[in-house]
Amino acid sequence: MQNTFLMNTYNRFSIVLDRGKGALVWDREGKVYLDFAAGIAVNILGHSHPKLVSSLRKQASRLIHCSNLYWTEPQMELAKILSESSIGGKVFFANSGTEANETAIKLARKYGKTMSCEKYVILSANNSFHGRTYGSLSATVQPKYQEKFTPLVDGFDYFKFNNIDSLKSKISEKVCAVIVEPIQGESGVVPAKNEFLKELRKICDEYNVLLIFDEVQCGMGRTGKLFAYQHYGVEPDVLTVAKGLGGGVPIGAVIANERANVFEPSDHGSTFGGNPLACSAGITVMKELLKEGFLENVNKLGFLLKKELDKLRKDYPQEISDVRGIGLMIGIELYKIPAKDFANKCVENGLLVAVAGNNTIRLLPPLIITRKQIGQAIQIIKKVLEEFRNEKGIARS
Numbered sequence: 051m052q053n054t055f056l057m058n059t060y061n062r063f064s065i066v067l068d069r070g071k072g073a074l075v076w077d078r079e080g081k082v083y084l085d086f087a088a089g090i091a092v093n094i095l096g097h098s099h100p101k102l103v104s105s106l107r108k109q110a111s112r113l114i115h116c117s118n119l120y121w122t123e124p125q126m127e128l129a130k131i132l133s134e135s136s137i138g139g140k141v142f143f144a145n146s147g148t149e150a151n152e153t154a155i156k157l158a159r160k161y162g163k164t165m166s167c168e169k170y171v172i173l174s175a176n177n178s179f180h181g182r183t184y185g186s187l188s189a190t191v192q193p194k195y196q197e198k199f200t201p202l203v204d205g206f207d208y209f210k211f212n213n214i215d216s217l218k219s220k221i222s223e224k225v226c227a228v229i230v231e232p233i234q235g236e237s238g239v240v241p242a243k244n245e246f247l248k249e250l251r252k253i254c255d256e257y258n259v260l261l262i263f264d265e266v267q268c269g270m271g272r273t274g275k276l277f278a279y280q281h282y283g284v285e286p287d288v289l290t291v292a293k294g295l296g297g298g299v300p301i302g303a304v305i306a307n308e309r310a311n312v313f314e315p316s317d318h319g320s321t322f323g324g325n326p327l328a329c330s331a332g333i334t335v336m337k338e339l340l341k342e343g344f345l346e347n348v349n350k351l352g353f354l355l356k357k358e359l360d361k362l363r364k365d366y367p368q369e370i371s372d373v374r375g376i377g378l379m380i381g382i383e384l385y386k387i388p389a390k391d392f393a394n395k396c397v398e399n400g401l402l403v404a405v406a407g408n409n410t411i412r413l414l415p416p417l418i419i420t421r422k423q424i425g426q427a428i429q430i431i432k433k434v435l436e437e438f439r440n441e442k443g444i445a446r447s
């Protein structure tokens with residue numbers, strides 16, 4: 051499918067979505083899908099969540115936008131909630147993940163300059179994904195995203211993910227920050243090793259380097275804790291979040307601890323960032339996540355999903371090579387089946403999934419998914435696995 055008026059920037063599935071309710075979405079023809087992509091980890095409360103709809107309605111009729119020339123209650127309230135439930139720092143609001151990371155990058159550069167004009171290098175990991183604007187893209191170590199757009203921003207260097215020796219070979223007094231995803235999302239759902247993050251934290255302290263965790267995808271309750279770093283017991287100096295924060299309304303945020311809080315008026319800004327509509331969505335989402343038992347339930351659901359997928363891996367060893375992830379952020383690595391083909395078949399069978407890398411299917415259901423819906427998704431995945439197994443059988447004979 052092509053459109054006369056839209057740029058050809060996405061490999062979209064050939065369906066036109068129309069409405070959603072909970073973990074279900076319907077296309078224009080009225081066909082229903084179980085949504086295990088959740089707008090790429092965005093619709094964490096599902097679709098049309100009554101509380102989110104009502105807070106947006108209320109805020110829209112009161113004040114949608116007024117710029118950052120003024121204070122607003124929703125922005126101040128959301129900053130307080132985010133700060134108190136994470137690293138206790140100061141908050142800056144942006145509109146997306148890449149913008150949150152751009153903010154963190156600028157913050158790191160200014161932090162470095164307070165010590166030395168030579169301290170500007172930012173290190174990031176192989177196979178990372180931090181966004182598509184120039185700063186974030188320069189930190190995104192994947193040729194397919196970078197190659198066509200060089201020259202990139204100066205002063206970025208790279209190390210191997212989960213490899214402390216590689217990091218040590220790149221660290222120096224010139225480095226002002228290291229940015230990593232505690233769980234790499236885009237490149238295939240790869241969690242950082244505990245020893246790696248612990249050692250990374252030590253090295254950053256030794257060299258006066260800011261540690262930035264990009265939790266744009268793995269944050270917001272996705273892993274069964276509010277933020278993924280809380281599984282590791284390693285705190286960053288700067289935390290970036292976006293995707294799920296507004297439950298579907300665009301918003302990103304940066305939380306910086308005291309050491310990293312170096313911006314002064316006119317250093318950075320955004321016209322839309324933190325506008326009352328987006329922040330009222332963020333407040334509603336955060337309040338739901340922080341309700342007693344909510345994250346515990348995400349943990350249980352993640353455990354169930356993983357257990358069921360592990361069973362499928364045992365039953366389909368020729369098709370599935372690995373199942374990994376934490377909570378409701380799960381990657382299914384496929385053996386010799388292109389992930390895009392697999393995802394297309396899932397969609398045909400009524401299950402929306404996301405692709406990561408070339409050979410991994412990413413499951414990122416809304417955090418309000420039910421056990422029954424997990425069971426239904428597993429049945430569809432099983433059916434698709436069976437179809438691929440039969441196809442291969444036919445090809446062989």
Ligand SMILES: *Cc1c(COP(=O)(O)O)cnc(C)c1O
Nearest residue numbers: 146147148179180181235266267
């Ligand atoms: C999606 C993502 C981004 C970019 O977010 P956008 O809102 O698309 O700009 C950055 N970092 C990570 C880890 C992501 O998953």
